[in-house]
Amino acid sequence: MHAALASPPALFALDWGTSSLRAYALGPGGQVLATRRSEHGVMNLPAGAGIATPAEAFEAALQGLCGDWLAAHADTPLIACGMVGSAQGWREARYQPLPARASELATAMTVIARPGGEPLHVVPGLLQSGELPNVMRGEETQIAGVLQSLADEGRAPQRLLVGLPGTHTKWAWVEDGAVVRFETFMTGEVYAALSQHTILGRTMVMGAPHDEPAFARGLRVARSPLGALGVLSTVFSVRTLGLTGQLTGRAQPDYLSGLLIGHEVAALAPALQDRTPVVLCGEPLLCVRYATALEAQGHPAPEIRSGVTPLGLWRIAQAAGLAVPTPVRRSA
């Protein structure tokens, strides 16, 4: 079913989240040789004959997706990031404190022995202590990937703000290659909850083409004096603008999106005043929304990167000495 790898891999890299598992075979320069994906996320592991323990379920998911790779290249190291390292994962990879760069992540990896194969090295998440603690798991690897992608272009900015839009959007401040602070906004999940489980959803018509003016209107309201009452108040305007014939049902989803993203970016405005360069990383169309929101507030256009997780896993594996950039290391 699966084709064999055309050239020898230097690293097998896994992006193992809640709802899916992605496997990358990386070549000696970190380049992606092949990618595979299955639905066997941490919350959806295989079951059945011969699977009695969680560990066996994780191994079965791994073998099911890339058992042929592992058999043909038995000495290629294995690394993973994401919820596989959570308390509900294969084994908990304890959170790493800040500041954290790739070398700290590499040192702190949790190593899971696999009978008959290379062990799996699991990247830890990050924990920011304080009165309101903050956590990330998976995004630390995306940030490493952003930094690696810049390094590959000969760039190593002294200061950088990485925005990672998603269900839980993260904003991470990076200094000299180390994450020094980050914040979380539940904007994506709040959007879903409001549009699916409140009165706002009753008049919203989902699935319409993107309505840029409606999105821009939401952004404008959020950063205007009207936005000062906060998101708990402004979201009701989705309904009242509809009731008064000023916003169609088809325009309401993008208006709400603009409102929420606008409130998020407005809250970050003080932190953005020092003009630290911003890189957005994530699903491209969502990143474009955030870029629009930043520019609407007068910030320079941010760079957008996507699909950098394998590059981040490569960077961390290199820092760990797992994947040295020569194809013959282990076959000597």
Add this chain to the structure above:
Amino acid sequence: MHAALASPPALFALDWGTSSLRAYALGPGGQVLATRRSEHGVMNLPAGAGIATPAEAFEAALQGLCGDWLAAHADTPLIACGMVGSAQGWREARYQPLPARASELATAMTVIARPGGEPLHVVPGLLQSGELPNVMRGEETQIAGVLQSLADEGRAPQRLLVGLPGTHTKWAWVEDGAVVRFETFMTGEVYAALSQHTILGRTMVMGAPHDEPAFARGLRVARSPLGALGVLSTVFSVRTLGLTGQLTGRAQPDYLSGLLIGHEVAALAPALQDRTPVVLCGEPLLCVRYATALEAQGHPAPEIRSGVTPLGLWRIAQAAGLAVPTPVRRSA
């Protein structure tokens, strides 16, 4: 099944919402002689033989709850407020613009003829025009009830801020008996959506006794510098404080409640600086939460009123000349 009224009513007053219908028989001083309640809210009307139109369904709901009252006191006037006057109601009672006092509400009532009985007078909702319009329907009558309850005590404050905590909390500024401005916060519905339909709910243990320290902690975070990132960010601390062992699952619901109410009250802080007296009106325990939030921000303790809808309907009916405070008016 139902007992007859012990003394002649001056007004039948209906609080007819989405999910329930409440009927009050009011005496000549506006006092409640009897109360009844059914599940026949606007979204749950009776159906079956003899009910072919929405009007017949509304009439059937009314007859089912208090047909004996209407038969025994056929000339007693009828008034209603709430969603019965919405576009999905018996007939739409168009929104009244601001400023609005009881006399404007009275003049603008929609009159629905009822074959063989007194017509039903439906109180309009309020519409605040502007870039972000605002609407209320039902709360205008509660505000009239608050003002009537104060008048019954010989008080007629020149300025008043009425807070109406609920699914959609309203704050209404009243001057000389007229609503001149109001704002809506979807705090109650956002609380339900977050706790039932996001990751926060996974660790929340509902149904525990009220945890006042957890609630106060949420209030404190919302008004602290940490709250400046806004509610989309601070709500994630429900999870992270749990993950780090600093907040039990049983404490998380009240912490989230404190966060949301705290953000709402903090957003109102500029408007509260003029020390306008505040009256809270609604479910008593929820009003106590808001009172705590106001006091935590340094505001004077607000008064709390509950169950004032029949009094508000009485005030509006009086302003309309429907219910003059004499029991013999119509039997002359």
